[in-house]
Amino acid sequence: VRAGARLRPLPRRFFARDTVTVARSLLGHLLVHHAPRGRRVGRIVEVEAYRGPRDPASHAYRPTPRSLIMYGPPGMAYVYFTYGMHFCVNVVTETRGRAGAVLLRAVEPVGGIEVNGGAPLQRAAAGPGRLTRAMGIDGRHNGSDLTRPPLYIADGGAARRRMIRGRIVAGPRVGIAAATRRPWRFGIAAHGSLSRPFARSRRAARL
DNA sequence: ATCTAGATCGGCT
């Protein structure tokens, strides 16, 4: 992605689908933030699907003030604060009235992302908390529309097709009790920007 | 009003 390249936001209908399908489909697309100090871009390499009332691991297992956004229209950002210091960003899925969201867990830095400390750039957004820090995302973005600037998901183009071809793997969601274990974590096999490796390379269902 | 677990991370052992 060239410095001045035009990036096309994905349309809202992209997000108005089954949550697990949207999660897999997001791999290879771009997360873009027109931040105060310039445009930051990352290619999505790891996500997790969280559904609604049938998914005990989801914040939307019951409707609460915090999770109401997940019951709203698709394509909006659900940002929450956790462990006293980290923000996590989700993309709301499904149609209005049906809860669902995809947690963005890792992106490969493509532009405008700075290294933190002595860590390699490749690891700067490897994990949901690091991702929001690297991209300049925080609680102010909760409820914002991800189909248009300043914060949006853009089409990954040909590079996306190359990245995902035969390389999508699935596994259990991170930090979720075994009782609700579901293979709803998706990523690019053996990619250097994953939050952590996928244990077994079970290939995910094809798109 | 108070309690507690948490979709985490970095540093240390």
Next chain:
DNA sequence: GCCGATCTAGATG
């Protein structure tokens, strides 16, 4: 591998 940081939504009294 383990632990502490530092806050809050949600649950319970």
